[in-house]
Amino acid sequence: MPEISIVLVEPLYEGNVGFAARVMKNFGFTRLVLVNPCPLGDDAAMRASHARDVLDGARRMTTDEVYREFDFVVTTTGEVSKSVCTAMRMPYYTPAEVREIIADIDGTVAVLFGRENWGLANEELARANLICTIPTSEAYPILNLSHAVGILCYELANLPRGTYPLAGQVEMGSLYRHFDAFLDRIDHPDFKRENTMILLRRVLGRTKLTTREVSTLHGLMRRAEWHMENKD
Ligand SMILES: C[S@@+](CC[C@H](N)C(=O)[O-])C[C@H]1O[C@@H](n2cnc3c(N)ncnc32)[C@H](O)[C@@H]1O
Structure with missing residues (x-):
């Protein structure tokens, strides 16, 4: 539970x-x-x-x-x-x-x-x-x-014992900050930023990401950032 x-x-x-x-x-x-x-x-x-x-x-x-x-x-x-x-x-x-x-x-x-x-x-x-x-x-x-x-x-009341290892709010907070920084890197328009961040929180917040999934998403963004830096 x-x-x-x-x-x-x-x-x-x-x-x-x-x-x-x-x-x-x-x-x-x-x-x-x-x-x-x-x-x-x-x-x-x-x-x-x-x-x-x-x-x-x-x-x-x-x-x-x-x-x-x-x-x-x-x-x-x-x-x-x-x-x-x-x-x-x-x-x-x-x-x-x-x-x-x-x-x-x-x-x-x-x-x-x-x-x-x-x-x-x-x-x-x-x-x-x-x-x-x-x-x-x-x-x-x-x-x-x-x-x-x-x-x-x-x-x-009386929920059975849970087994799903959810990522905590601290990990989710760090993921949202990474997305925010990532949006800077891809020149996402400022005027759309707030709504995009709300959308990301809304979608990711209810999907019950695990710690491992959060770390995979960080990894994907890091890889995209690396490619952007090394594209020339
Ligand atoms: C008296 S209500 C506050 C009135 C306020 N206008 C509102 O609806 O949020 C006090 C709290 O009771 C809970 N509450 C009251 N009615 C609810 C409902 N139909 N569904 C879910 N929560 C409710 C909410 O947490 C709400 O903030």
């Missing part, structure tokens, strides 16, 4: 943090990460009920640290139509599809949930390997934060 952490980004209400801890424990999850949360006091503890251990054991991290540390990052949003999904043509996945995609990963997975008032920023959503949306009624698609956590926990 991939090692799954639930990450709450800047939660505003301690009650939601407590409820999230509780529903995580209901489905067997214990790794809670909090990014710049509201102060947590009696209300959070009361809502966590018998999941105080999950709440008390929560790690504090920044979003950058999450993206650096975890091998695979899933972000969640209820606002598919307005979000980066349509603006940048990012595909989005249901919780059941996410389960299928991450099931064989032997590594760490972070599932990010956004702020109660405005969710996750487009940049936060777009850095992920996958974007997940829970199908809901169009009349009111936005779930309460802890309810959304509950649905993902239900869907991702």
